[in-house]
Structures are given as structure tokens and as C-alpha cells.
Amino acid sequence: MQRTHILSTGSFLPEKIISNEDLTQFSHEARKLIADKTGVQTRRHANESECTSDLAVAAARRCLQKIDFPLENLQGIVLSTSSPDRMQPATATRVQHVLGAGNAFAFDINSVCSGSSFGITVVDSLIQSGKFKTILLIASEMYSKILNSKDFSTYPFFGDGAGAVLFQAGAGCSGGVLHCCLETDGSKNDTICVPGGGTMLPFEKMPGPRSACFRMKGEEVFAFTMDKGPKIIRRLLEEAGVAMEEVKCFICHQANINILHGIAGLLGIPKEKFFVNLDRYGNTASASVLIALDEAISQGRLVQGDLVVIATFGGGLSWGANLIRI
């Protein structure tokens, strides 16, 4: 059987480290709450001149150079982002150009923080169709430029970064994408959103520039992840016929340490099995799980043959999970 397997991974985080104490627009009393409420100690911010595609290109290069992959053999680039360079065209098109991957199609998907689960599923489906052999999935986000710097409910918790995974069709290999689950509840499309700048609230009708900033209803999001996170992981493993104990590592969207510990508790899984890097990078939206996957592999926490569950949740509301054998 032909499976979609991982050929290489890469990630890129901007150099500029922002600590909680650097966020002086908030009181000292408030800054102390950040780590307690979310587990975030530092996050990375891109420079003024950088845009989302620059981070994507850097992550893609690290991924491809790791195995000296010839760019001319790349057939497609799927980019997950909810903080694109521009409203149009797709951010992936600039990535294709700057990378020099002239033979690859390129398009964006936006499922906010769950974009990587949706991206893995889309790439797996394209490869399983038999029409494509090698596709690069990138997730790149630059929330530092779409947040209101004075909004304590969002600004301290997000960071910038990008992750990339090169997928290839592999006949006869036991590894690869084993199963995917995707779900959406569009009735909650206001829970996480950027209200202005689209056709619902065009720029010229916006009451002020902050309407173009990201917003979320934190308590609703927390309740949603506690409800849907464990359910989709259970569904994924049941449908795949895999026992929870067989999974080496759980890579969940790096939203909040309390969410990760909460999901671990509800599933009865030791929290040590959950990969965590949000303390260093904050919530990097859809990029978080691909950055974490690259780190888990680079650190030797995941080796060939290991089973990993990727679980994501985000705006839409949307959530997804993928079972992959490395």
C-alpha cells in the first residue's frame, strides 16, 4: 500500500526573543500573570521588515536542505496561514518564487490554529490521489503583526514562527500518515476572528484600525478545547484501531499549558507524553505543531517507527487530528 510518509522536517523561529517582562505596556502585576495563566515565558517576534512568507521560506529551506532535496522535484507547496502576507494572492505563491520551486503548484489554506491538521489531511489526500508524489506542507504565522499590542487577552500569548514537513508517496513503507479526522462548528465562527478587513467589514467601514486585529473569547476557547480535544484524539485512535498506550508522543496545538495538561488528564495520559514548547515560543497558531514535530524529531524524542498523534484546535471553530508513524 502506498502511504504518505515524512521525508524531512524543518522549522524557523525569528531571533528576537521577547520575555514577559519586556511587555511593559502592561502593569508588573499583569505581567506576572502571563506565565501562570498560559505557561508562556518568552515568544519570538519577527523584524519590522519581515513578512509571513519570509518565515515560511526559512523553514522550508531548513527542511529541504536537511536531505539535499532537489527543488525541481518538488511538485506542490501547501501553506497554512491565518496571518498572510496580503489579502491576496496566496502567500504560498511568494514562497514558491523565493524558494525557486518553479515546478510546484502553491496555494494557502486557512483553518486558523488547526491549519496544520487540515494541511496534513489535504496533502495526504493529494498524494493518495496518485496525481502527486512530493508535496511540501508549511505552516507559517506572524501574529505579532495582527494583534493589538495593548490587548492582554491576546498579545502576550502569541509568537511568530514557521514549520515545514516534506511529504512523499512511499510504496511498501510502514510509516506515514495513518489516519486523519477533521471537524468544524461554523456556528461559533465569531469566537476567534479578525473582524475587519474582509467583505463583512471592509476597511473603509471599520470603526478603527483595531477592527483589523485578532480577537478571541478566551473562556469559550478553553471550554471548546477541553471538550473537543480529548474527543477527537479518542475518535482518531479508535478509528485507526490503535491503543492510547501505543502512541509515543502527543503533539497538540501549543495554545496554553493548562489546556495541554487538561487534555492529558481527561485522557488519562501522563503529561510527559505531551510535547511542550509554548514556554519558549508562545502560541504560534497553525505553525505550532509543525515546529513541535520538527523539534521532537531533531531531539530524538521521536524516531523511525514511533507513533505520534497531532491534535489541533482553532478558529472556525475547527479541530483536527492526525496519526502518523515516523
Next chain:
Amino acid sequence: MNEIMEKIKYGILDLFPEIGKAPITSEMCLGAIPNYDSMAAVNLQTFLEENFPLKVSLDMLAAEMPLGELVAYIGRYVKNRN
């Protein structure tokens, strides 16, 4: 005092647009602001410290705090400072 109340009303409308056309009165508690939680309290704290020459603790901005009491506190603080 009216000037302080008007400034705070403006801030609440700006920070919490979900409040819509609901009347903002002295009797209203901060918890009546839609989705008012500890994060929202920090946003209100940031607004107050930017717009008035004072430090206000998060305890002062609990959901049970009536707006009138907050206005009076700011009024006293500003008066003493002057």
C-alpha cells in the same frame, strides 16, 4: 467627576464593543461588561493607567466593583495628587 465618568465610558465602549448600546451607569458593576474576566480587567487597568495619573490594582477591578465606586476612587486619587 463627570469628566472621569465620561472618559471611562469612552474607554469601556472602545475596549469592549460587545457592550453595544447597553447603558453604562454608575450602578453598573464591571462584571456586567460582556466577557469581563481577568484578561479584560488587565485591559481596563492599562486604559486607566494611560488616561489617569494613577496606579490601580487588579483587585480594584474585580467583577463586583460598581463603576461609580471606581470613578470615586479615581476622583480621590487625582484630587490628592493635585
